[in-house]
Amino acid sequence: xxxxxxxxxxxxxxxxxxxxxxxxxxxxxxxxxxxxxxxxxxxxxxxxxxxxxxxxxxxxxxxxxxxxxxxxxxxxxxxxxxxxxxxxxxxxxxxxxxxxxxxxxxxxxxxxxxxxxxxxxxxxxxxxxxxxxxxxxxxxxxxxxxxxxxxxxxxxxxxxxxxxxxxxxxxxxxxxxxxxxxxxxxxxxxxxxxxxxxxxxxxxxxxxxxxxxxxxxxxxxxxxxxxxxxxxxxxxxxxxxxxxxxxxxxxxxxxxxxxxxxxxxxxxxxxxxxxxxxxxxxxxxxxxxxxxxxxxxxxxxxxxxxxxxxxxxxxxxxxxxxxxxxxxxxxxxxxxxxxxxxxxxxxxxxxxxxxxxxxxxxxxxxxxxxxxxxxxxxxxxxxxxxxxxxxxxxxxxxxxxxxxxxxxxxxxxxxxxxxxxxxxxxxxxxxxxxxxxxxxxxxxxxxxxxxxxxxxxxxxxxxxxxxxxxxxxxxxxxxxxxxxxxxxxxxxxxxxxxxxxxxxxxxxxxxxxxxxxxxxxxxxxxxxxxxxxxxxxxxxxxxxxxxxxxxxxxxxxxxxxxxxxxxxxxxxxxxxxxxxxxxxxxxxxxxxxxxxxxxxxx
Amino acid sequence: xxxxxxxxxxxxxxxxxxxxxxxxxxxxxxxxxxxxxxxxxxxxxxxxxxxxxxxxxxxxxxxxxxxxxxxxxxxxxxxxxxxxxxxxxxxxxxxxxxxxxxxxxxxxxxxxxxxxxxxxxxxxxxxxxxxxxxxxxxxxxxxxxxxxxxxxxxxxxxxxxxxxxxxxxxxxxxxxxxxxxxxxxxxxxxxxxxxxxxxxxxxxxxxxxxxxxxxxxxxxxxxxxxxxxx
Numbered sequence: 001x002x003x004x005x006x007x008x009x010x011x012x013x014x015x016x017x018x019x020x021x022x023x024x025x026x027x028x029x030x031x032x033x034x035x036x037x038x039x040x041x042x043x044x045x046x047x048x049x050x051x052x053x054x055x056x057x058x059x060x061x062x063x064x065x066x067x068x069x070x071x072x073x074x075x076x077x078x079x080x081x082x083x084x085x086x087x088x089x090x091x092x093x094x095x096x097x098x099x100x101x102x103x104x105x106x107x108x109x110x111x112x113x114x115x116x117x118x119x120x121x122x123x124x125x126x127x128x129x130x131x132x133x134x135x136x137x138x139x140x141x142x143x144x145x146x147x148x149x150x151x152x153x154x155x156x157x158x159x160x161x162x163x164x165x166x167x168x169x170x171x172x173x174x175x176x177x178x179x180x181x182x183x184x185x186x187x188x189x190x191x192x193x194x195x196x197x198x199x200x201x202x203x204x205x206x207x208x209x210x211x212x213x214x215x216x217x218x219x220x221x222x223x224x225x226x227x228x229x230x231x232x233x234x235x236x237x238x239x240x241x242x243x244x245x246x247x248x249x250x251x252x253x254x255x256x257x258x259x260x261x262x263x264x265x266x267x268x269x270x271x272x273x274x275x276x277x278x279x280x281x282x283x284x285x286x287x288x289x290x291x292x293x294x295x296x297x298x299x300x301x302x303x304x305x306x307x308x309x310x311x312x313x314x315x316x317x318x319x320x321x322x323x324x325x326x327x328x329x330x331x332x333x334x335x336x337x338x339x340x341x342x343x344x345x346x347x348x349x350x351x352x353x354x355x356x357x358x359x360x361x362x363x364x365x366x367x368x369x370x371x372x373x374x375x376x377x378x379x380x381x382x383x384x385x386x387x388x389x390x391x392x393x394x395x396x397x398x399x400x401x402x403x404x405x406x407x408x409x410x411x412x413x414x415x416x417x418x419x420x421x422x423x424x425x426x427x428x429x430x431x432x433x434x435x436x437x438x439x440x441x442x443x444x445x446x447x448x449x450x451x452x453x454x455x456x457x458x459x460x461x462x463x464x465x466x467x468x469x470x471x472x473x474x475x476x477x478x479x480x481x482x483x484x485x486x487x488x489x490x491x492x493x494x495x496x497x498x499x500x501x502x503x504x505x506x507x508x509x510x511x512x513x514x515x516x517x518x519x520x521x522x523x524x525x526x527x528x529x530x531x532x533x534x535x536x537x538x539x540x541x542x543x544x545x546x547x548x549x550x551x552x553x554x555x556x557x558x559x560x561x562x563x564x565x566x567x568x569x570x571x572x573x574x575x576x577x578x579x580x581x582x583x584x585x586x587x588x589x590x591x592x593x594x595x596x597x598x599x600x601x602x
Numbered sequence: 603x604x605x606x607x608x609x610x611x612x613x614x615x616x617x618x619x620x621x622x623x624x625x626x627x628x629x630x631x632x633x634x635x636x637x638x639x640x641x642x643x644x645x646x647x648x649x650x651x652x653x654x655x656x657x658x659x660x661x662x663x664x665x666x667x668x669x670x671x672x673x674x675x676x677x678x679x680x681x682x683x684x685x686x687x688x689x690x691x692x693x694x695x696x697x698x699x700x701x702x703x704x705x706x707x708x709x710x711x712x713x714x715x716x717x718x719x720x721x722x723x724x725x726x727x728x729x730x731x732x733x734x735x736x737x738x739x740x741x742x743x744x745x746x747x748x749x750x751x752x753x754x755x756x757x758x759x760x761x762x763x764x765x766x767x768x769x770x771x772x773x774x775x776x777x778x779x780x781x782x783x784x785x786x787x788x789x790x791x792x793x794x795x796x797x798x799x800x801x802x803x804x805x806x807x808x809x810x811x812x813x814x815x816x817x818x819x820x821x822x823x824x825x826x827x828x829x830x831x832x
Contacts (some may be wrong), residue, residue, distance in 0.1 A: 040634070042692065044642045099712055105701035105766065107720050107727055114714030132724065138641065149692075150700045159687075180681060209636040243613020248637045362658050365616070389705060403759040467622060516630030520682045523629025552635055 002456040004175075004184035009035035009154065010439040011432070012174065013187035014161050017045035018137070018424030019404025019431070021144035021196030022097075024430025027193075028151045032439050035154045035187060037176065039196075039211050039454050042157055045147045046197050046209050047424065050119055051252035051355065053129030054421035056094035060115040062298060062579070065126040069090040071594070072601035074419060076278065077123040077308050077473035078383070078412020079231070079552045079566055084590045085390035086410040090419070092424050096282075097425040098130050106143040120257045120294060122306045123416040125282065134252050134355050140421055140426035159185065161215065162528065164223040164400070165447055171400040172445030173222060175455050179525065182518025184456055188447060190389070190439035193393075193431045194220060194386060195403040197249055199536045201475070201529075203379035204483040207239055207250040213529040214536030216406035220386045221535055221575055225395045226584055228570040229384035229408045230536070231544035232553035234415055235463065235488045239378025241330035246363045249379040251333065251356060253472040255373075256305040258352050259294040261287075262316070264324035270331075271304035274315055279307055280602070282552065292340060304424025310414040310552050313377040317488055321378065336369055345369065381420065382536075383411040383553055384543070385521045387572065387585070393431035399438065399445070403431035408570075413552025434577055447591035460518075462527045468513030478505050480531055486541050490556050495545050502538050507533065538580055543571045546582050605669065606631075610661050615644050616672060617656035620684070632683040634805065640797060643732030647684050648673040653734040653795045675737040684695035691733055695750050695778070698760055703768040720765045726806060727763035735792035735802060741785045754792035754802050760804035764813070778814045783807070803827045 011031035013024045022037060028034040038045070070091035096213040102108065108130050109117040118127045133394040149155075154258065158179040165173040165186070173188040196216030202209025221227055238251040256262075270583050275283050283301050290303025291345055305312065316331050326332055335353070339345035345368040350357050353368070360366045360373060385408035386395050393401045396591035404424045409418065462471070485498035509530045514523040549563035550556050567585040590598075606623045608737040615634055624631050636642040638657045650671055652666065664670055680687040707714045710818060735754040740748050752760075760777060763769055777783045790803045800806070 040636055040644065041688070042642050046636070048642045048730070049637050049639065102713060103711075105703075105763075105769075107715075107723050107766065109724075110715055110717040111719065114716055115712065132727070135641070135728065138730065142727065146695070146700065149696050157692075209638065209642070211636065244611065245614045245618045246639075291715055355641065359716075362640070364613070383624045388796070469623065470629050472621075472629055476625070514629060520632040520685055521630040522624060522632060526629070556607075 002184060002453055004186050004452065005154070006186045006188065007035060008188045008444070009033050010188050011035070011191050011435045011529065013037065013193045013195060013391070014198060015039070015045070015195035015404070015406070016042055016155070016173065017047035017143065017195065017197055017404065018140050018421060019082055020424050020429035021141065021148050022196040022428030023195055023403055023432035024153050025144065025148050025151055027431045027436040028127045028153050028356050030433060030436035030521070032436045033154070033200040035156060036190065037159045038155065038157045039160055039163060039215070040158060041136045042155055043141055045141060046212060047063065048138045049063050049207065049209070050140070050421050051124070051134040052254040052257065053119055053136045053249065054094070054098060054425070055121065055124060055132030055416065055418035056130055056131070056422055057091060057128060058098065058116065059120045060094045060111055062126040062180065062297070064564045065128060067600055070094070070110045070127050070128065071577040072598050074410070074416060075412070075598060077414050077416040079562070080233055081551065081570060081587060082412030082595055083390050083409030088425070088594060089390060090410055090423060093426045097422065099428065101140065101143050101425070104143050104273040106139055109138070112172060119254065120302065120306065121251055121416070122256070122312070122417045123308045124418065129418040131254070131452050134254050134353050136421060140424070141531060154270065160525065160528065161219060162459050165222060165282040165451060167445030167448070169224070170445055173447055175452055177459065177522050182521065182524070183372065186452060187448060188444050189444050190401050190444055191401060191435035193435050194455045195404045195428065195431070195456045196406045198405045199382050200379050201539070202479065202482045202533050202537045202540070203487070205239065205248040207236060207248055208377040214532045215529070215537070217385055218532035218535040219397060220397070220400065220402065221539065221573070223397060223400070224402060224575060226387040226572050226574050227385060227408070227539055228387045228467040228572045229543070229548050230382070231486050231571060233540065234309055234381040234553050235377040236375055236380035236381060237309055237316050238333055238375040240364065241326070241374045241376045242328040242364060249359070250378065250380065251373060251375050252353070255333060255335050255356060257294065259291060259334065259341070260333055260351070261336045261337065262304065262305050262312070262320045263334055266324055270290070270319055271307070271312070271315060271551065275307065276311060293530060300504060308414055309417065311489060314555060318455040328374055330374040333375045333531060334372035335536055336371060344579060381405060381415055383413065383415055384408050387432060388396045388520070388532060391430065394434060399442070400457070401431045401435045401508035401523070403427045410462070413554065439502060449574045454517040459528060462512055462514040462524060463518070465511065465513035468511045469508055471512050471514065471523055471530055472551050474508050474512055475526055475530060475533065478494035478530070478537065481505070482537050482540070486537070486544060490554065492545060492557050492590060495541050496539050499538070502541065506534055540569070542580055542582055543573060547569045563580055604669070610666055614661045616649055616659045616661060617671070619661065620656060620672070627638050629750060634685060639825055641730060643730035646675055646732045646734050646737065647736070648676060649732060653737045654795050655734070656734060658797060675733065677737040677739070677743040688733055691731070691755065692735065695759065697775070698763070699771050699773055701763055701766065701769055702771040704770050713768055715767050723762050723766050725800055726758050728800055729755065729758055730798060732797060734795045735796065738791045738795045740791065742788070746784055747782065751785045754786070754807065756781070756786045757783060757786070758800060758802055758806045758808060761810050764810065774813050774817045777810055778818055783811055783814055813825055
C-alpha cells in the first residue's frame with residue numbers, strides 16, 4: 001500500500017502564477033474553500049518574468065483606444081483563428097481587471113494627469129500596455145500574492161501534480177508529491193483549475209524557467225481533455241544570445257517600444273525591407289516617422305520593429321541565415337542610438353528599462369546605453385493548449401477548468417505582447433468564478449484507489465532501476481530534437497524525424513534511473529517532468545505536420561503561404577486508447593456585430 | 603561540505619555550474635531556481651561566504667583557481683544541500699496588515715497619483731523576495747530574533763504600504779512592538795547585499811523609525827494621544 005496524505009478543497013487551483021492566483025482569489029471570494037498548488041515557492045512563478053506590461057484599452061494615453069480596437073488588433077495578430085468570443089471578452093474586461101489591481105495595491109507608472117500610464121507594443125495600434133518600468137509581471141504577481149494571502153486560501157508550496165484523478169468522466173482531484181520529502185498527496189476537489197503555464201523547456205533556447213514543462217497540457221491530455229492549436233509556438237524575436245549560459249533570456253519588446261531598432265552586421269535597419277501587406281497601412285514609412293511614434297506622436301505609424309513577434313522573429317532568422325548576423329548568431333538591437341535624439345538618453349534608458357540595463361551589465365558585461373545588444377529568437381510562449389469554453393473556461397471534461405497560457409483560444413496563431421498578462425487576470429477571474437459555481441452545484445466525487453496505486457508505482461520506478469540514464473541528459477537531448485527539427489522554420493520530413501526521435505526518447509525515459517533518496521531530488525523531479533515534455537512535444541509536432549500552411553507561430557518552409565482552407569478550423573489532439581489522435585475543430589462563424597467591428601477598424 | 607569538479611566556460615554563472623554538476627555527477631543535488639535572470643529571487647545562496655543570487659554571479663568575478671564554496675542561506679533552518687526552510691518569511695508577511703486604499707478619486711472608481719509621489723514606493727516594490735537581506739541581518743542570523751523582529755525584507759514591505767499614497771492603514775504600533783524595528787541598528791548590511799539595489803536602510807527603515815519616534819516619543823503627540831484615548 002502506498003502512503004499518502006489527503007486534503008480536501010472545494011476548488012483546487014494548480015499553478016500560482018497570475019492566472020492561478022487570480023482564479024484562487026475569485027473562487028475564494030465566492031465563498032468556497034480553495035487550495036492553491038505551487039510547483040515552486042509562492043511568488044516565484046514564471047509570471048515574474050513578464051516585462052513589458054498588460055494590454056487593456058483604457059485610453060489613458062490615447063483616447064481613440066477602446067475595446068473594439070483591442071479586439072481587432074488581437075484577431076489580426078492571431079491571424080483570425082482565435083476564439084473570437086475570448087478575444088471579445090478579453091478586450092472588454094481587461095480595463096476593469098487592471099483597475100482592480102490598483103485597488104489591491106499595484107503601483108503602475110503614471111501619466112502627467114495622474115492616471116495609469118500606457119506604452120506602445122508590437123501589434124497594438126495605440127499605447128495600451130499598463131506597466132511598471134520593465135518589471136510588470138513582478139508587480140502583477142506580488143499584488144495578487146499579497147492580496148491573496150489574506151483571503152483564507154490554503155497554499156501548498158513546492159508540490160507537483162503527477163496526474164488528475166477521475167470519477168467516470170469527471171475530474172475529482174489530483175495525485176501529487178511534495179518536493180521537500182517526496183511524500184505523496186491526494187487532493188480531493190469538486191472542481192480543478194489548471195493554470196500551469198507553458199512548455200518552453202521542450203526547447204533548448206527558451207526564456208522559460210525549469211517549471212515550463214507543459215504539466216497542465218499533459219495532465220489534461222492524459223485525463224482525456226482536448227488540446228488545440230499546439231503547433232502555434234511563439235518564438236520571441238529578442239532573446240539574449242551571448243554569453244552561452246544566458247542564451248534565450250528575454251530582452252523585453254519594451255526596448256523597441258522605447259525606440260530601439262534592429263540592425264544586421266552591415267548596419268542596415270532590415271525591418272523596413274519586409275512589411276506584410278495587412279500591416280502596411282499601420283506601419284511607418286521611414287525611420288523618422290517610427291521614432292515619432294515611439295515618442296507619442298499620434299499622427300505617426302509604428303516602426304516595423306513593432307510588427308508582430310512571429311514576423312520579427314522570422315526576419316531575424318532570415319538575416320542570420322543569410323550571413324548578415326552578429327558574431328554570436330544574432331542581430332543587433334540598438335537603444336543607445338537614441339542619444340542622437342534625447343539629451344539625457346543614458347538616464348532615460350536606465351529609468352525606462354532598468355532591469356534590461358542590469359541584466360546586460362551583470363550577465364554580458366555590456367552597457368546598453370552605449371552599445372547595441374546581440375539578440376535572437378527564443379522560445380517564449382505557446383498559443384495552443386487546453387480547449388476551453390470562452391465564457392466559463394471549462395475544459396471538455398466536467399470539473400476541469402483551465403486559464404492562462406495552458407488554456408488556448410484567445411491568441412489564435414500568434415499572441416500580441418501584453419495580451420498575456422491581461423489574459424491571466426481576465427480568464428483567471430472567470431475560471432475561478434465558474435469553478436466555484438460548479439463546486440457549489442456538485443459534491444465530491446469518489447477517488448479511485450487503484451489509480452493512485454498505479455500512479456505511485458510508476459512515479460517511483462526510476463528509483464527501482466539501476467545504472468539507467470541521467471534524466472537531465474535525456475531532457476537535453478529532447479530539447480535538441482525540438483530545437484533542431486520543430487523550431488522556427490519547419491519541414492515535414494524533419495518533423496517526421498522528430499517523431500522518431502521522440503519515440504526513442506520515450507523508451508530511454510522508461511529506462512532512466514535516479515540516484516539518492518526521495519528527499520528534494522531534482523533528478524527524480526526531472527524524470528517525472530519528462531513524461532509531460534514528451535507528451536507536449538509530440539502534440540506540437542503532430543499538430544504542426546497536420547497544418548500544411550504557414551500562419552503566425554507556425555512557419556512551414558514546404559508550405560510558405562497562408563492557405564484560406566486552414567483558417568476554418570483549429571487542429572485538435574486527444575488521447576484515444578493510449579494514442580494521440582488528431583482532428584479538425586471547426587471555428588464557429590463570427591457574429592455579424594463582431595465582423596462589423598473588424599471591418600470598421602480596417 | 604562535498605567537493606565537485608566541473609569545467610568552467612565563458613560567461614558561466616554559479617547556477618550554471620550547479621546545473622552542470624547535476625547533469626554530470628549529482629542529479630540529486632538540491633537547489634532552488636526559476637527564472638535564471640535575477641527576477642524571481644529563488645536561487646539565493648552564500649557564495650564564498652557572501653549572500654548572492656547564484657544566477658547573477660558570474661564565475662569570472664570569482665577566483666576559480668581555488669575551490670568555490672556554495673552554501674545555503676544560514677539564517678534559516680537547513681533542509682538539504684542548497685535549500686533552507688524559508689517558510690518563516692511567508693508567515694511574517696501574513697501578520698502585516700494588508701493594503702487599504704482611500705475611496706477612489708474619480709467617479710469611475712480610479713485614483714490619481716503623480717509619478718513623483720510613487721517613485722519611492724516603486725523602489726520598494728522592486729523587491730524580488732530573495733531574502734538575502736534577511737540572511738545577512740545579524741539580528742536574525744546571529745541573535746536569532748525571528749520571534750521578535752521581522753527583518754529588513756518586511757520593513758521594506760511595511761514601508762511600501764505605509765508610504766503608498768492611497769493607503770489609509772496604520773502599522774506604526776506593530777512596527778514598534780510586535781515587529782521589533784528597534785532591533786535594527788542600521789549597519790546597512792542588508793542594503794549592501796540587495797540584488798535589486800534597494801536602499802533598504804536609508805529609504806525604508808530609517809523613515810519608519812522616524813515615524814515610530816514621532817508617534818510614540820514626541821512629547822506633544824503623546825499628550826494629544828492621551829487626550830484622544832479618553
